[in-house]
Amino acid sequence: xxxxxxxxxxxxxxxxxxxxxxxxxxxxxxxxxxxxxxxxxxxxxxxxxxxxxxxxxxxxxxxxxxxxxxxxxxxxxxxxxxxxxxxxxxxxxxxxxxxxxxxxxxxxxxxxxxxxxxxxxxxxxxxxxxxxxxxxxxxxxxxxxxxxxxxxxxxxxxxxxxxxxxxxxxxxxxxxxxxxxxxxxxxxxxxxxxxxxxxxxxxxxxxxxxxxxxxxxxxxxxxxxxxxxxxxxxxxxxxxxxxxxxxxxxxxxxxxxxxxxxxxxxx
Amino acid sequence: xxxxxxxxxxxxxxxxxxxxxxxxxxxxxxxxxxxxxxxxxxxxxxxxxxxxxxxxxxxxxxxxxxxxxxxxxxxxxxxxxxxxxxxxxxxxxxxxxxxxxxxxxxxxxxxxxxxxxxxxxxxxxxxxxxxxxxxxxxxxxxxxxxxxxxxxxxxxxxxxxxxxxxxxxxxxxxxxxxxxxxxxxxxxxxxxxxxxxxxxxxxxxxxxxxxxxxxxxxxxxxxxxxxxxxxxxxxxxxxxxxxxxxxxxxxxxxxxxxxxxxxxxxxxxxxxxxxxxx
Numbered sequence: 001x002x003x004x005x006x007x008x009x010x011x012x013x014x015x016x017x018x019x020x021x022x023x024x025x026x027x028x029x030x031x032x033x034x035x036x037x038x039x040x041x042x043x044x045x046x047x048x049x050x051x052x053x054x055x056x057x058x059x060x061x062x063x064x065x066x067x068x069x070x071x072x073x074x075x076x077x078x079x080x081x082x083x084x085x086x087x088x089x090x091x092x093x094x095x096x097x098x099x100x101x102x103x104x105x106x107x108x109x110x111x112x113x114x115x116x117x118x119x120x121x122x123x124x125x126x127x128x129x130x131x132x133x134x135x136x137x138x139x140x141x142x143x144x145x146x147x148x149x150x151x152x153x154x155x156x157x158x159x160x161x162x163x164x165x166x167x168x169x170x171x172x173x174x175x176x177x178x179x180x181x182x183x184x185x186x187x188x189x190x191x192x193x194x195x196x197x198x199x200x201x202x203x204x205x206x207x208x209x210x211x212x213x214x215x216x217x218x219x220x221x222x223x224x225x226x227x228x229x230x231x232x233x234x235x236x237x238x239x240x241x242x243x244x245x246x247x248x249x250x251x252x253x254x255x256x257x258x259x260x261x262x263x264x265x266x267x
Numbered sequence: 268x269x270x271x272x273x274x275x276x277x278x279x280x281x282x283x284x285x286x287x288x289x290x291x292x293x294x295x296x297x298x299x300x301x302x303x304x305x306x307x308x309x310x311x312x313x314x315x316x317x318x319x320x321x322x323x324x325x326x327x328x329x330x331x332x333x334x335x336x337x338x339x340x341x342x343x344x345x346x347x348x349x350x351x352x353x354x355x356x357x358x359x360x361x362x363x364x365x366x367x368x369x370x371x372x373x374x375x376x377x378x379x380x381x382x383x384x385x386x387x388x389x390x391x392x393x394x395x396x397x398x399x400x401x402x403x404x405x406x407x408x409x410x411x412x413x414x415x416x417x418x419x420x421x422x423x424x425x426x427x428x429x430x431x432x433x434x435x436x437x438x439x440x441x442x443x444x445x446x447x448x449x450x451x452x453x454x455x456x457x458x459x460x461x462x463x464x465x466x467x468x469x470x471x472x473x474x475x476x477x478x479x480x481x482x483x484x485x486x487x488x489x490x491x492x493x494x495x496x497x498x499x500x501x502x503x504x505x506x507x508x509x510x511x512x513x514x515x516x517x518x519x520x521x522x523x524x525x526x527x528x529x530x531x532x533x534x535x536x537x538x539x540x541x542x543x544x545x
Binding site: 040068070071074075076079081085087089090091092093094095096097098099100101102104105106108109116139140143172195197198201202203204208220222224225228231233236237240243244247248251 | 372373459499
């Protein structure tokens with residue numbers, strides 16, 4: 001018998017432990033633990049659904065913003081084209097536009113009667129009043145965070161290193177993948193993290209486009225507002241605490257990842 | 268600058284892609300605001316703006332910004348002075364606290380005031396006995412706005428004052444200037460553009476804040492509805508022209524903010540925080 005198992009239970013001469021133990025645990029799991037879990041979690045199903053939706057769409061939107069933001073920052077820093085500074089300024093528009101305004105504007109665009117919503121409907125996609133609509137709003141809100149985080153690093157990136165890689169015979173893609181992207185990683189993670197943090201708490205731009213159907217498109221911040229309207233202060237505070245705890249937990253984890261990457265980059 | 272790619276066609280491709288994303292995702296929604304507002308002509312656009320509730324909402328929004336922006340500007344200066352000119356234990360914690368409002372949901376920022384001052388909050392009964400109303404009143408809206416806009420000025424000033432160091436202040440002091448003279452004649456002129464920059468962003472957020480204010484306002488039309496809340500009320504009544512007409516005011520505020528901000532970045536890049544130089 002392998003050593004970890006031996007340490008986990010006292011050695012015995014009697015046979016049949018795996019079978020008996022497996023049976024007992026499986027039986028307990030189905031007959032006692034699963035129903036109890038349902039009992040414990042059921043009153044929270046609305047909250048859990050909202051939290052899952054908020055954090056799920058936020059992660060997704062932040063990652064897509066990461067890709068789009070990287071390309072946009074790259075274009076803005078590395079290429080000269082007429083109107084570059086204007087385009088650069090436009091990136092900040094989601095910062096400057098109040099969220100309620102962004103919310104009704106995005107809804108007008110992506111509602112079934114709106115131009116983009118009608119277009120998407122032709123392809124069988126429901127944009128507004130679905131999780132996809134929430135995703136679009138979060139994409140809008142988060143984009144500047146990524147671009148603004150990457151831009152200064154890309155600007156100050158030592159071009160000599162790139163030139164060295166080039167003279168050593170690295171191809172364009174090799175150079176980008178092995179020289180530029182690793183150097184950008186910490187800033188990229190910061191930007192995506194900021195976009196994520198903002199997206200999780202976002203309210204104004206989302207509630208118009210979300211449709212706010214319980215269990216389907218009700219985001220966590222909206223649940224707080226609903227509970228407050230019912231004068232359920234404890235419930236509202238509980239959702240708020242859950243949001244803050246999950247956010248800070250993920251921010252700490254991302255911080256660790258960043259520290260790890262920075263350390264590996266130096267080594 | 269040297270082109271990065273030698274592969275032909277990649278640069279135009281990236282450029283077209285970037286412009287398409289920005290156009291579709293960012294510029295188009297802004298355009299829609301104005302298109303919807305003027306969809307039924309200028310008359311239909313102006314009528315909802317002359318509505319007494321709309322005027323009350325505009326007045327309230329201006330009042331809230333007029334109170335919260337100066338308070339946060341003073342706080343920002345004090346915080347930046349504290350953090351960049353002195354060494355003390357717990358400074359990292361203090362910096363984290365200053366940034367905290369950026370990392371919590373605006374709705375939570377509003378919620379905390381309801382938990383404190385709401386009817387069933389910690390001080391709810393006490394306030395009721397005194398006849399003071401904070402939640403569902405202007406003071407609650409100001410408090411919620413203060414929280415969400417707290418970091419803006421401090422965040423601009425701290426990195427800049429860190430960069431500048433305190434040589435000039437030390438010189439002024441050795442030449443016999445007093446504390447306040449040094450502050451007003453040396454420190455303040457050195458950071459004035461960063462201060463303007465921070466106040467600008469703080470003001471834009473104060474006037475446009477929705478989530479935090481929505482929680483504490485109570486949505487009483489003509490009384491506790493700020494402009495963003497007024498937009499929501501009109502929108503929920505299916506008065507789309509009215510909602511978008513009111514939205515053009517805030518969108519214009521956003522555009523003006525963006526133009527002034529960009530102007531400041533171009534003109535005074537060196538006098539803004541290092542992180543802004545790009």
